[in-house]
Amino acid sequence: MGTASTHDTHACVRSDAALTRAFTILGKRWSAVVLGSLRSGPAGFRELSRAIDGLSDSVLSDRLSELTKEGLIARTVDAGPPVSVSYELTECGKALMPALHQISEWAEKHLSFEEG
Amino acid sequence: MGTASTHDTHACVRSDAALTRAFTILGKRWSAVVLGSLRSGPAGFRELSRAIDGLSDSVLSDRLSELTKEGLIARTVDAGPPVSVSYELTECGKALMPALHQISEWAEKHLSFEEG
DNA sequence: AGTGCTGCTTTGATTTTCCTAGCAAGTATG
């Protein structure tokens, strides 16, 4: 087949723009894990740092900024006196939770957890 | 401190091991997009390269190797003469599609597509 | 004052990703 026109435009669109856009955010190391950690409620910087093993403060700071900028989480400052900061999911962020949960279940079923 | 008082195991497990493991794979740039591109059926290297805009050959090669090693996709060589290679989702990879689809829908609803 | 908590930022080193080429092999022309 295909001898007629070589440069046709029926590319079948294997590429999914929405998925690509989503993974501009989620495709960064730790983004999704940070979001997942916020699933059970608001948390402070140090709490997240402690909860997520392997993630350094500088990267956590970056992810938190990006996620806030993208509107997935919100940063709230309570000027105490002991000033405390807390991060929590926005509606947008919450809407992602079912998908994250599904991925989590997929991982448990299909992935091995001993890796080098 | 806090002899018998402080509730030390207050950790609430914010960290999700399965999610963390999943995003050891998916959290790499282009992994999920490559998988998504394979959802409509097998494809060759060049076809994927053309379909996914912005992804370079060297990175595609990396992702394909990793995804194959992790068992999400399979590489099949048909020694022609015109030798042709095709990649396709394994059962494991297919099982991830619903989640990817959900993320795609989430992106369409909640994300803006004009970004800098 | 000393120690530890909080929320970050800064400093390099290491790793990953990216872009530009290029290779080997096959097909299609002439």
Next chain:
DNA sequence: CATACTTGCTAGGAAAATCAAAGCAGCACT
């Protein structure tokens, strides 16, 4: 054979992301 174009990759090196560790300011407890 030569040229041109395909396929499936790999190499080199630069740019960006990630890393661990330390530092800093503010507040609390002792």
